[in-house]
Amino acid sequence: MDVREQVVAVMRGVGFDGDELEDGRRLAEDLDIDSTELVEIVVALEQHFGIGIDADAEGGFTTVGDLVACVGRLLSVGTGARR
Amino acid sequence: MIAEALRDVPAAVRGIGIDVVDVQRLRAMLERRGQPLYDRLFTPAEQALCEGGSPRHRAYRLAGRIAAKEAVRKTLGGHGLGCGWRDIEIGRAVSGQPVPRVSGRAEEAFRRASFTGLHLSITHEAGLAVAIALAV
Numbered sequence: 001m002d003v004r005e006q007v008v009a010v011m012r013g014v015g016f017d018g019d020e021l022e023d024g025r026r027l028a029e030d031l032d033i034d035s036t037e038l039v040e041i042v043v044a045l046e047q048h049f050g051i052g053i054d055a056d057a058e059g060g061f062t063t064v065g066d067l068v069a070c071v072g073r074l075l076s077v078g079t080g081a082r083r
Numbered sequence: 084m085i086a087e088a089l090r091d092v093p094a095a096v097r098g099i100g101i102d103v104v105d106v107q108r109l110r111a112m113l114e115r116r117g118q119p120l121y122d123r124l125f126t127p128a129e130q131a132l133c134e135g136g137s138p139r140h141r142a143y144r145l146a147g148r149i150a151a152k153e154a155v156r157k158t159l160g161g162h163g164l165g166c167g168w169r170d171i172e173i174g175r176a177v178s179g180q181p182v183p184r185v186s187g188r189a190e191e192a193f194r195r196a197s198f199t200g201l202h203l204s205i206t207h208e209a210g211l212a213v214a215i216a217l218a219v
Contacts (some may be wrong), residue, residue: 040120056165
């Protein structure tokens with residue numbers, strides 16, 4: 001599975017419908033993901049990929065694609081910037 | 084004369100925020116993700132304040148703090164964009180009253196919004212935690 005597929009799998013594991021999780025979908029407006037759900041997704045991604053997503057980055061996640069890009073970026077540098 | 088008259092006028096409300104949290108939903112999230120999720124959402128002081136009692140009561144206290152943080156963040160409106168969960172800490176006065184403390188990005192937003200104080204109230208009932216915050 002590539003990074004995008006894994007991010008979608010993690011989000012499905014948290015309880016979201018995989019069919020809706022296209023890159024351009026907006027987390028709040030389109031998918032109705034609230035702030036506590038978003039932080040659970042972030043922690044789930046950290047645990048799945050073994051990365052650290054900076055708390056500052058959380059507020060910048062608007063779409064599913066933003067999450068995929070962030071994970072991809074952190075994996076490409078080998079390690080995430082820990083909080 | 085004007086200053087004397089103004090002394091008795093309540094401070095103007097500059098911002099208002101309200102939030103509701105489903106206690107069981109938050110509890111399930113925390114159980115699924117464990118300490119990393121606690122550490123993202125709560126400061127060490129908040130975690131210490133919520134310790135003790137039954138798991139149910141602990142979940143209510145934690146949910147009340149989440150609702151309170153969101154309510155405070157909402158008082159900041161657009162100024163509050165980017166505020167992290169731990170930038171707003173919900174302490175407790177000796178009387179039991181919740182006491183919000185802002186730091187980091189929330190403190191900067193608080194200054195940009197020209198707020199001078201925050202008032203906060205939390206309640207729990209029927210599986211929900213509700214908080215309302217007023218900024219002056």
